[in-house]
Each structure stands twice: as structure tokens, then as C-alpha cells.
Amino acid sequence: MIEDAIYEAIKADADIPPLLAQYGGAAAILTAEIPADCAFPAIYIEQAGGENWGCRAKKGGVATVNVRVFENKKLSRKSLRDIAWKVQRLLDRHALPTLAADGYDNVGCIADPPLFDDDPLTFPGYVVRLRVRFIQS
Numbered sequence: 001m002i003e004d005a006i007y008e009a010i011k012a013d014a015d016i017p018p019l020l021a022q023y024g025g026a027a028a029i030l031t032a033e034i035p036a037d038c039a040f041p042a043i044y045i046e047q048a049g050g051e052n053w054g055c056r057a058k059k060g061g062v063a064t065v066n067v068r069v070f071e072n073k074k075l076s077r078k079s080l081r082d083i084a085w086k087v088q089r090l091l092d093r094h095a096l097p098t099l100a101a102d103g104y105d106n107v108g109c110i111a112d113p114p115l116f117d118d119d120p121l122t123f124p125g126y127v128v129r130l131r132v133r134f135i136q137s
């Protein structure tokens with residue numbers, strides 16, 4: 001639900017998709033594991049956890065979501081950082097209207113500044129951590 005709403009927001013942006021590789025005929029924005037045959041740069045969206053939040057009459061939550069911007073070591077760190085900052089600026093304080101289709105209102109989406117992820121076992125990249133608050137409509 002939340003990953004799909006973030007996917008739709010990034011896909012609809014005019015600036016970010018053209019900077020990404022193509023996968024399956026579209027920009028490489030994925031909510032499942034990155035396939036081995038996927039070109040880079042690519043974005044991977046994963047819900048990393050969450051907690052309950054709401055009021056007496058309505059249930060809701062705060063989801064923690066990681067939006068990862070990956071490269072296969074061919075793109076400069078600056079180019080990758082530029083994509084990550086575009087993601088951060090797009091999603092910070094952004095309303096996710098597609099949550100309404102699932103019966104929720106998006107109360108707020110806060111995006112932290114990009115953090116370089118230099119894990120030697122994976123491709124280099126940046127992580128933009130989001131906190132998305134939602135409550136029943």
C-alpha cells in the first residue's frame with residue numbers, strides 16, 4: 001500500500017524517471033527485489049517497519065520506508081547523490097493521494113536527507129528514509 005503510493009509519486013515526477021535505467025519498459029523503480037538483469041541506476045522502495053498511531057475513533061500508523069537509489073559503480077557519486085536529493089525534495093512534506101484508495105488519509109510524509117550507503121557487499125547508493133503517517137478516512 002505505502003510502497004505503491006511512493007512508487008506512483010516517483011513515477012509521476014517529470015525529473016526523476018528520465019535519470020533512471022529502463023526495466024520492463026519503464027523507469028527502474030521497484031518495490032520488489034532488484035532483478036539480476038536490471039540496469040542501473042535504479043530505485044528500490046521498501047517498508048522497513050512502523051508503529052501504531054491514531055486517535056480514539058480511527059486507527060492509523062507511522063510507516064518507516066527506505067527509498068534506495070542504487071548504481072553499479074559506473075555513475076559518479078555526485079550524479080547518484082543528485083538523484084537521491086531529487087527524491088528527497090519530491091517526497092518531503094508530500095501528500096500521497098493514492099493512500100485514499102485503500103481507505104486512509106496521508107497525514108504527513110517526512111523525508112530525511114540522503115545518506116550514503118557504502119556497504120561493501122552491495123552496490124553503492126543513497127538511502128532516503130521516510131516516515132509516513134496515515135489514518136483511516
